[in-house]
Amino acid sequence: MLVANGISVSKAEIVVASDPVVYNCLGLGSCVGVCAQDTKTGVSGMIHVMLPAAFENGPVEKLGKFADTGLPELIRQMEEAGAIRRSIVVAYSGGASVFQFSSGRPGLQDVGARNSVAVAAEIESLGLPVIASDVGGTNGRSIFMCSESGEVRVRTVRHGEKTLCNFRGQEAHVKARHDNA
Amino acid sequence: MSKPVTITLDDIVSRTTDLPTFSAAALEVMRLADSSTSKAEDIAEVLARDQALSVRVLRLSNSAYYGVSKTVTSLSEGVVVLGMRTVKNLCMVAATYPWMSNAVDGYELGPMQLWNHSFGTALGAQTVAKLCGKCDPQLAFTAGLLHDIGKVALSIWMEKKLKAIIVYAEREGISFDAAERKVLGYDHCEVGEHLGLKWNLPEPILLAIRYHHSPDDCKEYHPVVDCVHLGNYLTMAMGFGLGGDGLQYSLAESCFERLEIKPDDLDQITDNFVVAYEKYEAMFQDLAA
Numbered sequence: 001m002l003v004a005n006g007i008s009v010s011k012a013e014i015v016v017a018s019d020p021v022v023y024n025c026l027g028l029g030s031c032v033g034v035c036a037q038d039t040k041t042g043v044s045g046m047i048h049v050m051l052p053a054a055f056e057n058g059p060v061e062k063l064g065k066f067a068d069t070g071l072p073e074l075i076r077q078m079e080e081a082g083a084i085r086r087s088i089v090v091a092y093s094g095g096a097s098v099f100q101f102s103s104g105r106p107g108l109q110d111v112g113a114r115n116s117v118a119v120a121a122e123i124e125s126l127g128l129p130v131i132a133s134d135v136g137g138t139n140g141r142s143i144f145m146c147s148e149s150g151e152v153r154v155r156t157v158r159h160g161e162k163t164l165c166n167f168r169g170q171e172a173h174v175k176a177r178h179d180n181a
Numbered sequence: 182m183s184k185p186v187t188i189t190l191d192d193i194v195s196r197t198t199d200l201p202t203f204s205a206a207a208l209e210v211m212r213l214a215d216s217s218t219s220k221a222e223d224i225a226e227v228l229a230r231d232q233a234l235s236v237r238v239l240r241l242s243n244s245a246y247y248g249v250s251k252t253v254t255s256l257s258e259g260v261v262v263l264g265m266r267t268v269k270n271l272c273m274v275a276a277t278y279p280w281m282s283n284a285v286d287g288y289e290l291g292p293m294q295l296w297n298h299s300f301g302t303a304l305g306a307q308t309v310a311k312l313c314g315k316c317d318p319q320l321a322f323t324a325g326l327l328h329d330i331g332k333v334a335l336s337i338w339m340e341k342k343l344k345a346i347i348v349y350a351e352r353e354g355i356s357f358d359a360a361e362r363k364v365l366g367y368d369h370c371e372v373g374e375h376l377g378l379k380w381n382l383p384e385p386i387l388l389a390i391r392y393h394h395s396p397d398d399c400k401e402y403h404p405v406v407d408c409v410h411l412g413n414y415l416t417m418a419m420g421f422g423l424g425g426d427g428l429q430y431s432l433a434e435s436c437f438e439r440l441e442i443k444p445d446d447l448d449q450i451t452d453n454f455v456v457a458y459e460k461y462e463a464m465f466q467d468l469a470a
Contacts, residue, residue: 027421029419051451099356100431108444108447139428
């Protein structure tokens with residue numbers, strides 16, 4: 001079990017570290033917590049995305065609030081800390097939605113689904129391999145990452161805690177992805 | 182599935198031994214603040230009858246959030262400096278925090294989680310009310326704060342039933358409140374309304390408590406019901422105080438039409454809501470001190 005007393009990454013926040021760190025994003029509803037780690041240098045980072053895209057009017061005060069501004073900023077900060085883009089892997093969780101929309105056609109109201117889609121699209125455009133994800137449903141979640149062991153865990157109130165993936169040993173995955181690119 | 186309804190709503194309110202009480206002074210302040218003839222000293226006088234409440238209201242009045250330049254030392258000064266309606270909200274916060282900040286085990290809500298959820302819904306409902314201009318924002322705040330009081334009353338009766346209700350909701354593809362009704366014979370909204378009646382809460386607040394998950398069913402329409410429904414949605418979406426029931430609820434999109442809010446504005450509303458919530462967080466520390 002990864003204890004919850006590591007670094008708490010609160011809404012719209014980005015945290016990056018080159019030393020071993022235990023991170024957590026607690027209380028994810030429709031928000032998405034994204035974990036990233038460079039499998040070679042060990043540089044790691046986490047972001048707590050609140051919304052899919054920055055507003056058109058006005059400046060963005062916290063880049064980490066939005067998937068489209070936050071994920072590039074997470075990777076920029078990781079690179080600044082010594083990470084190499086080609087060896088960064090990611091995992092993410094969250095993006096829950098309410099059980100039912102009365103119209104049966106959720107659109108803009110479904111923030112959780114839009115967040116999950118936006119995060120996936122941004123990760124794709126950054127060329128990063130997704131090792132694992134756990135999104136959707138009606139569960140509140142918390143996500144934890146131990147950068148030293150590479151373990152990423154997800155906890156839900158209903159189903160307890162489980163290992164989502166381990167970033168260790170993913171070098172082959174990264175290489176294969178870049179070889180195929 | 183266990184057979185429903187062996188305990189009535191009356192039983193819950195009369196037989197739950199650790200049921201919270203609502204300060205009589207706080208209720209009187211709520212009434213006075215809504216009256217056009219009330220004066221600052223009337224509110225201060227009523228508040229002074231409840232010493233514990235007065236201390237908490239004074240502490241909140243001096244919170245950094247309000248940025249009052251000199252220390253507020255008396256209740257009447259607090260009412261003058263902050264205004265009657267702000268003091269009313271502080272009074273509601275001070276009256277509910279002591280029991281809402283406790284764990285609500287029956288819904289798998291740890292310490293502070295019901296409080297975070299209730300306070301979030303209060304701010305969410307207020308944010309929506311300000312935006313649409315169809316509901317008094319202070320009323321929306323109070324109704325949001327109290328919307329889940331039924332969970333507190335039901336908690337002790339839920340401890341062995343929560344998992345069964347969740348499984349039933351998932352298996353049948355229904356919302357959590359619908360599953361509560363199937364299994365227990367009533368849901369936390371009905372229990373909350375019953376408790377609110379016992380406390381003599383005003384009618385619009387009772388409606389918001391009763392219909393916060395089903396605003397379309399509210400026959401005596403009041404916009405505060407929609408404001409609390411959307412405030413609750415924002416709070417769940419942002420993950421404030423999620424328990425075992427998670428987001429297993431419905432969103433009544435008709436609220437957007439009734440309040441004349443465009444779904445396109447939802448992200449901006451969500452952002453405003455979270456910013457407001459984070460500003461207020463410092464106040465909790467003042468209360469817990």
